[in-house]
Amino acid sequence: MPLLAALAVSASLTLGPAASPPAARDPGVLLRGKVVTMNDAGDVWPDAGLWIRSGRIEAVVRAGSPLPAGARSARVVESGGVIYPGLIDLHNHPAHAAYPLMPVGKAYEDRYEWRFYDDAYDRRITYSEFVLASPDYYDLAAELGRYGEYKALAGGTTSLQGADDGLPSSARGCLVRNVETADVGPRRAVSRVDLGRDAREWADLARAQKDGVLVLHLAEGTGERMADEYRAVERSGLVGPRLVAVHGVGLTADQLGDMAARGAGLVWSPLSNFLLYGTTTDVAAAKAAGLDVSLAPDWAPSGSKSVLGELKVADLVNKHRLNGLFTDRELAQAVTRNPARALGWDRRAGRLAAGYVPDLVVLDDRNADPYRNLIEATEENVRLVSVAGDMLYGDEPVMARARATPDVEPAARFPGDRVKVMAGDCPGTDLPPMPLTETRDRLQRALAMDPRFLLDRVGPKPESVRRIRAELARCPGGEPPGELTPPDIQRVLSCRLGLPFEETRLSALTTYEDPEWMNRLVANPNLPAYLKALPDYYRRQ
Template identity: 40%
Template sequence: MALVLRGTVVTFDDDHRILDPGAVYVGDDGRLAAVRSAEQDPPAGFSGAPRIDTDGLILPGLIDLHNHIGYNTLPLWEAVGVPYPHHDRWVKEDEPPDYSTSVTWPAKVLQQAAPEALVKYVEVKALIGGTTAIQGAPHSTRPVDGWLLRIVDNEKLPSGTDMVMTAALQLDADELRDKRADKLDGTRVLIYHVAEGRRGSTVHDEFEDLEPCLKPGLIGVHSTALTAADFAMWQDAVAAVNRAERGTVVWSPFSNYWLYHETTNVVEADKKGLRIALGSDWSPSGTKHVLGELKVADAVNRHEFGGRFSDRELCDMVTANPGDALATAWGPQVGRLRRGSAADLLVLERHDPTQDVYRSLIDATERHVRLVLVRGRPFYGTPGLMTAAGATHTDTLTVAGLKRRVAVRQPDRSDAKLDWPGVKRALEKVRTDPVAAWRAAQDALADWGGPLDDPEAPLVLFGDMPEGDTGALAAAGEVPPDLVVPRLDPLTHDATYFAAVARSGVPELQHLARYYA
């Protein structure tokens, strides 16, 4: 429905206007009809639209440009082999708590036995941090196009065309040259993991294989092993195709430090002209959501980079920058508030009116998220704002001690029926007896008997990360008889999370708890 939100509007548009007071006009089509000063007349068709005085900051919804959704019910993985030299080593961890027992098997069972519940739990976890678009869809029997959020990998244009290519696992040089490079024609993007590991490690060779794809539209995830010369080569190659374009590096500082005790040299990437976006990676080695990752980036910027990036530039990494990177495929629809953009909105409590608006976003925690709209529809927020925005079929949940409402069940979606209590029941049922849950899921697939790419096939998810050593059981379609699925990862950064961070002893990550004190 048409809606008017009033407050301090932080546009992240080309001029980074701040309208105080401002008004955002949400159209029936899920797009922004106007973004203007509150003193200006409303656009045509909005004279009778509900008007909500948010008394807060109105921003673009946050964009998490790197994640692995299928694993985000799991807690931090406290591996014993850190720091690893590169991504091929930690999947071979064979000492408790090993990778296959702690990550692969629990995720595999939840993905296949409770797929709808898993995706919805993870979407709610992201919403609580103000996220409206997230990358990292699991492989599946049929695409999940986002029940609550925009799932970047599966988002389609109105024409039905899929313009986003992704690869979490490395492709060989022939595949990149022959099947990916030509598709980077200025209308598509490729989100690709490259050179994830410590500087000087063998994964640097992955960048050499990627050379044919150094074009507009390449979004490189991690790139931790790359040097200043590599970043210069990357941006020069992009500019040679289109001088107005920039390459994009996705930075996940928490995960980098957690696994490798190093992070991407984003200072050099920025100097060479690449844009930087943030991604929270996944819960086994990341933050709860990209609002948490923003704090890690801020701490690293302050303590390791000498304040190279301004508060505004850091906030661009979760709004304008990822939006601009995706615009190659989608057009300019997310990450900035302007007429015609998608009505993906975040309303934050302005907990310190004397604070700069960008610092307010960096310092905001789950307690300060007051309303989240995706495609113009309210999915999460305070009871009062959810009611005012016309939310229906909502459930109550408690976040950081505060009551919130979430719209998990959409009656107009025939492919998803669970509400929030149903999501938790379904996941806990799997946890109670994972072996029985796994066998029931396999029986359901056997009973179906048809092709898995049929739209009517049961929804089944498959992880997009390497499985490690799962042995003969996986080949036989079985799971370990003593499998334990850990408790669901809490929705917020809590005492358990920070205790694990403290045990890690990684100095660069110890600053995070102070934002939540």
């Protein structure tokens, strides 16, 4: 074998399983724009291009460099923007993406206070979730999962943590990659919200970590009870390179230092922390200890709509509370290469280079500094999002050039008739198409506890009707003699679950479309004054 060919073979072997197909097949796409590589050197190449073919980046072509032979017949797509690695969201609960921001009336000490002892939370989230997802009620588990993916894409996210494995589309990574199921790195993530309560549960966590990277909620709140959580995790032998701690609000500087020394990762979700607890993680101590910090939004009921939104929160916290401790480039790393490294994906994701996955987001070029440009971009500025080379979301004209097939639907409309379109199919899966418009409509009707819609959903399912009748038998008025009617449905929801609790509007896809999100945010009593400047990022320039 000639030396050059041998080198090429060994390069493709070390770069993972996506070997190049014969060049005669699909020539792929040459996506042109300013390329922000997020590599170690911080290279940014204007007027460059990414040659994308068969689910991988074949080459990054710099201005003035000759095109690789195979790329000459590739379809050229002028993005007109700045190309970044797709954002990796290492802390979310996409099944809850449909919910609006919760009104919060007080500062909680820790997550156990609102999760287990707050009746409003139960009725607003837990019971609503049951009614929306249960096959005997609205049966919208698939829609809930898919909506979480749609929202992620609208914010430039290409990989998502926290998909509930009970939800069919999200667990299988219909549109975005799920870190729990994607095979980008040598291991998959295993996500857990709760610590062990007994020896058996701790052993289960240890077993999960043996096979994968354990992404674990830890010390979400303040006080000694939270610092104790770390001691328990430490005693169970879980602290190491295969632990990613989510939140860590209550971790001491020593504990953060210990995590760094042992190679563990940390995910920071400042907005959710401030809204619920009035404070956040000691990321200054984390940084001083050399801990890699990833930034992620937590979830819709108490967080940003996406990683892109959370970047603005981090920017304000960095400016006003941390005295500019993080550079703009470091904040950009916290949503790209840091989460990739935490997952063990750093040789194939989180930056743009040959051999890496073509997960990327293209943004408007509004600021000469590419990292500031990312931090200040809103959903309006998202021109294109690609997952594995599939162009799934973006501006209508860019998508028309980038996507081989025209199977998209309008997703959001910004002033000046700037329309974003979404591709709702699930490439490579047998999941049914689920148009965004229909998904939104179904979820909104269910959130409004529309009784007729529930009857439509359960009508063809005699077993579900039987179960609802059995529930009614336990309510005042008892089981109805005839067919179920809308008042019967209202009666069972009210009597068994205390629903509807309040008027609930579907959380819109983008921040721009959702003034209620901003109103509830600035009304939150736990929010530091400087975070009330958050709407400024969304004022149109």
